[in-house]
Amino acid sequence: MSTGTMVVIGVGxxxxxxxxxxxxxxxxxxARRVAGAVLTRSLGEATDLIDLWSGADLAILVDAVLASxxxxxxxxxxxxxxxxxxxxxxxxxxxxxxxxxVELARVLGRLPGELVLYAVEVERVDHGLGLSPAVAAxxxxxxxxxxxxxxxxxxxxxx
Amino acid sequence: xxxxxxRSLSVxxxxxxxxxxxxxxxxxxxxxxxxxxxxxEPPRFFEALLCGRGHTEAPDITARIxxxxxxxxxxxxxxAIEDACGVIxxxxxxxxxxxxxxxxxxxxxxxxxxxLHAPDFLGYDGVVEMAREHRGVVERGxxxxxxxxxxxxxxxxRAIHPVNVRLGGFxxxxxxxxxxxxxxxxxxxxxxxxxxxxxxxxFDFPDFRHEHELLALVEPGxxxxxxxxxxTDRGVSFAVGDFEEHVIEExxxxxxxxxxxxxxxxxxxxxxxxxxxxxxxxxSPLAREAARAAGLGAECRNPFCSIVVRAVELVYAVxxxxxxxxxxxxxxxxxxxxxxxAGVGYGATEAPRGVLFHRYGLAADGxxxxxxxxxxxxxxxxxxxxxLRRFVATRLHLDDHRLTHECEQAIRNYDPCISCATHFxxxxxxxxxx
Numbered sequence: 001m002s003t004g005t006m007v008v009i010g011v012g013x014x015x016x017x018x019x020x021x022x023x024x025x026x027x028x029x030x031a032r033r034v035a036g037a038v039l040t041r042s043l044g045e046a047t048d049l050i051d052l053w054s055g056a057d058l059a060i061l062v063d064a065v066l067a068s069x070x071x072x073x074x075x076x077x078x079x080x081x082x083x084x085x086x087x088x089x090x091x092x093x094x095x096x097x098x099x100x101x102v103e104l105a106r107v108l109g110r111l112p113g114e115l116v117l118y119a120v121e122v123e124r125v126d127h128g129l130g131l132s133p134a135v136a137a138x139x140x141x142x143x144x145x146x147x148x149x150x151x152x153x154x155x156x157x158x159x
Numbered sequence: 160x161x162x163x164x165x166r167s168l169s170v171x172x173x174x175x176x177x178x179x180x181x182x183x184x185x186x187x188x189x190x191x192x193x194x195x196x197x198x199x200e201p202p203r204f205f206e207a208l209l210c211g212r213g214h215t216e217a218p219d220i221t222a223r224i225x226x227x228x229x230x231x232x233x234x235x236x237x238x239a240i241e242d243a244c245g246v247i248x249x250x251x252x253x254x255x256x257x258x259x260x261x262x263x264x265x266x267x268x269x270x271x272x273x274x275l276h277a278p279d280f281l282g283y284d285g286v287v288e289m290a291r292e293h294r295g296v297v298e299r300g301x302x303x304x305x306x307x308x309x310x311x312x313x314x315x316x317r318a319i320h321p322v323n324v325r326l327g328g329f330x331x332x333x334x335x336x337x338x339x340x341x342x343x344x345x346x347x348x349x350x351x352x353x354x355x356x357x358x359x360x361x362f363d364f365p366d367f368r369h370e371h372e373l374l375a376l377v378e379p380g381x382x383x384x385x386x387x388x389x390x391t392d393r394g395v396s397f398a399v400g401d402f403e404e405h406v407i408e409e410x411x412x413x414x415x416x417x418x419x420x421x422x423x424x425x426x427x428x429x430x431x432x433x434x435x436x437x438x439x440x441x442x443s444p445l446a447r448e449a450a451r452a453a454g455l456g457a458e459c460r461n462p463f464c465s466i467v468v469r470a471v472e473l474v475y476a477v478x479x480x481x482x483x484x485x486x487x488x489x490x491x492x493x494x495x496x497x498x499x500x501a502g503v504g505y506g507a508t509e510a511p512r513g514v515l516f517h518r519y520g521l522a523a524d525g526x527x528x529x530x531x532x533x534x535x536x537x538x539x540x541x542x543x544x545x546x547l548r549r550f551v552a553t554r555l556h557l558d559d560h561r562l563t564h565e566c567e568q569a570i571r572n573y574d575p576c577i578s579c580a581t582h583f584x585x586x587x588x589x590x591x592x593x
Binding site (some may be wrong): 015043045046047048050051100103104107108109 | 223226270274285286287290291294297298301304305308318319320
């Protein structure tokens with residue numbers, strides 16, 4: 001059990017439908033008044049992510065993923081290891097993607113002690129606010145799971 | 160096979176550029192017959208969706224066009240709508256706008272130089288590979304970018320898509336004490352920016368020169384950023400309101416971005432090299448000296464050297480930000496009123512990638528009746544293709560893999576922002592074997 005710093009990063013753009021699942025989970029964690037961890041949102045820009053997780057003992061990322069075939073609402077939990085992962089280069093609308101952010105942080109010695117990625121399969125990422133029902137339900141379950149995970153790691157409060 | 164006279168090269172998804180596009184090169188009988196920079200990112204219809212919205216909404220809506228240069232969109236939108244409403248924003252508010260814009264230049268240039276472009280010159284596939292052997296250098300780049308982010312966050316409310324900009328000024332202006340917290344990080348960034356110029360000036364640049372006309376905003380007395388008059392290196396100069404008479408956009412089949420030319424003159428180039436060529440005399444002494452030491456002359460016509468110009472502009476942006484912070488006296492109000500007014504307004508500012516023009520038509524109640532946005536990458540597209548055509552012609556002895564790689568590098572010289580240009584990159588090289 002760590003007594004160090006923890007950060008939860010919700011990655012995504014709430015104006016693109018289910019892509020907003022990461023930020024939505026942060027909203028739910030804030031509503032639960034989850035303490036002991038920094039709760040933050042990010043558009044996923046690589047240097048922003050590195051700055052957000054640098055120095056943390058635990059960083060939890062919540063991001064939307066497109067899968068084929070899709071099971072909207074299905075959540076994958078991936079622990080990012082300190083050894084390099086297989087990467088594929090893809091045309092990206094950003095200079096660097098999450099995989100490259102992780103690899104760059106690894107090379108720079110700026111990975112958090114532990115990096116956990118919750119990847120939520122999404123249904124629609126077109127324009128507009130709001131999550132589709134299956135993804136909204138997944139966000140609620142995930143917020144509960146992350147809150148429990150944080151509580152397990154938090155040292156007991158001294159009254 | 161390296162010496163076939165007919166070949167075809169393709170890159171279906173260009174890496175390390177902003178947005179999604181492709182490139183196709185066709186060589187027939189040993190001659191380059193076709194070069195297409197294909198912008199396949201879907202059209203985004205911003206100009207249409209602005210119609211019917213309130214005049215106060217344009218800065219925030221257009222900021223969403225780009226995550227790298229939202230301030231440019233906000234500033235061009237503000238200037239155009241304020242122009243339509245007959246309002247001039249000056250004094251401390253204008254200085255704060257320039258300061259915010261400096262933050263964006265710092266962020267954007269540091270990102271492009273260090274994370275996207277430098278790996279090409281040092282022979283790495285990307286910044287991750289470069290960082291393995293040049294960790295300190297990459298850390299320096301990230302630190303400069305972070306200083307820019309901090310400036311944007313303080314003044315704009317957040318680092319991406321700032322929310323504190325409004326017509327007439329800002330929702331909230333900083334105190335002197337708040338701005339002064341940026342002084343130390345910016346001083347370090349200034350030293351780092353000077354080291355950046357020295358570092359990139361030592362790269363090997365292919366021998367290549369173009370003769371495109373260069374277009375930039377010019378504002379005698381200072382390096383144009385958030386205002387100025389469109390001017391070319393060949394003596395053409397016109398009011399921002401006459402932009403559409405001088406810059407003609409047309410659709411081309413292979414691209415969702417429009418191609419722009421100067422009326423009666425042809426293709427041209429906007430961006431750092433154009434700005435430097437037209438306004439270097441108004442750089443700060445420190446930036447001018449850095450440019451001189453780096454060996455930049457009176458003009459920059461080798462697109463590969465654009466990385467040096469970006470580094471010099473990085474020095475300037477940090478230096479200028481420090482000057483503005485030092486001289487800052489809070490304005491009496493965070494914004495001046497911009498009451499709606501029927502009419503048409505025009506605005507142009509220097510986005511990190513070049514001139515960004517906006518025009519809006521407003522109804523009496525302020526609702527937007529028409530909108531026109533001309534981003535820098537769309538303006539540069541024809542010149543980029545022309546440079547590629549000539550560049551490839553001198554390198555046909557290279558094998559497909561090497562040539563394709565060099566073409567991608569050449570495209571990154573222009574720091575194209577495809578997301579902005581769509582209304583834009585993947586490389587395909589076609590050397591037919593007939």
